[in-house]
Amino acid sequence: MNPVEIVVGLILVAVVLAAAAQRLRVPYPAALVLGGLALGFVPGLPHIQIPPAVAFLVFIPPLVYQVASRFGLRDLRHHRWPIFRLAVGLMLLNLICVAGAVRWADDGFSWAAAFVLAAVVGPTDTAAVAAVARGLPVPRRVERILEGESLFNDVVALVAYQQAVRAVATGTFSPGLTCLSLAWGAVGGIGVGLAAGALATWSRRRVSDPAVNTAASFLTPFAAYLGGEAVGASGVLATVAAGLFVGHVLLPTLPPTDRIQAVAFWDGTRFLLEGLAFVLIGFQLRAVLSEPVSASAWITCAVVCATTVAVRLVWTLAWNVPLFARRAAPDHVPRFRHAVLIGWAGMRGVDSLAAALALPLVTDDGVTPFPQRDLIALVAFSTILVTLVLQGLTLPILIRTLGLPPDDAERREDAVARLAAVAAALRRLDELESAHGGSADALGHLRAMYQFCLRQYQTGLDAPTGADPGDGLSALTRELLKAEREAVRTLWADGRIGDETRRRAEQALDHEELTFGA
Known part of the structure; x- marks a missing residue:
């Protein structure tokens, strides 16, 4: 099989498994990983070897960028302390605890190799x-x-990964160099990312074709990532900074057609990359398990998985202890049930996969094998499998057990925003009518349409918590739009309109459906 056939086949597997997971109402990453694991042991299938640089470059920049571009700066400012405590505090604690647990479980690990393993399984996956x-x-x-x-x-x-690998390969470790690398990685990454985001914003505002504009958006994460790596900074942080900049500065100012097309493109791209990544994670276990695994190796896997999960739970729950809670603003302290959910939702994925595959085969002398490389890969894949499958499949059960109340904040904010927008449109309509007059039929039609929207959004705002906003006017609107679509399709089936006319009519109905929130 050539590489194109393999990729197409894996995408087909990902689509089928994701559809099955949706029907079963389970998180599809767990289904994809298990499916990839089963697929890896099918006789006759070729072994898929992913170059580490390719894994990092193909999967991480676009997936990180897509999330960052939709992650608002206001949310970042509002939740900056919980994010900082998890991204920095928990990460450092996890590095120390996992490295210590590895040394306790297997004395064949040096401290440097133990920190390599801890850095591989440390980051949660975007x-x-x-x-x-x-x-x-x-x-x-x-x-x-x-x-x-x-x-x-x-x-x-x-x-931490780079410094630990260097310590293993050279036998030396410099705390000062580590701190300097961390500082430059952050400062340089943010600088390169903001520059890439500014360049993308400047160029895309001068492109009038929506298709070209969308294609340009696809280049942005790779430019930011490669630029950050080229200057020795964090390519991931550069991608995050570029995504935040574009999402805050550019996307709100794009023409509606460009914005809708870009969002649809990135939604599809995200699914394709996620599907491939999760299937490949399961598929790679075939190579890891191709050799017999000793009982001590499985014990090390169990110890690392347990330590990783336990440290996260303890850290998140600790911020509900009064000693910690008094030091933070009440809004920055997660409620107990929220803390349990955050503690259990530490899934690992593509980052750990790429880091495990990127380990060098030999040390700097070119002869000595990299210590414990195969075992590090086995532990990394085991941790990915446990966190994605065990935690992913049990999250719905945990949410029901915790009895978390329905979160209608986004629905209510959406209703408030739409209500204010429609009210402003009606006021402007009154101003235009008194100042310039105009067609009575046109004004009457517009006023009726906006008053309909006003009642609809007010109904959504007044709905009790947990109520279905699709009831009432939205349900009626859906039925009317369905009848319109059937009429257009009937005309097309009878040969009275062409394909392009049908496409434009259905596109107009799609926008109308979005406008009315049906």
């Missing part, structure tokens, strides 16, 4: 967290904190 949270009734505050953590904890983890 794609995994976003994919799991997207399909579950996770409170918005929790979802923003988890996504923010996964965007920023890569910086600490990758610097």
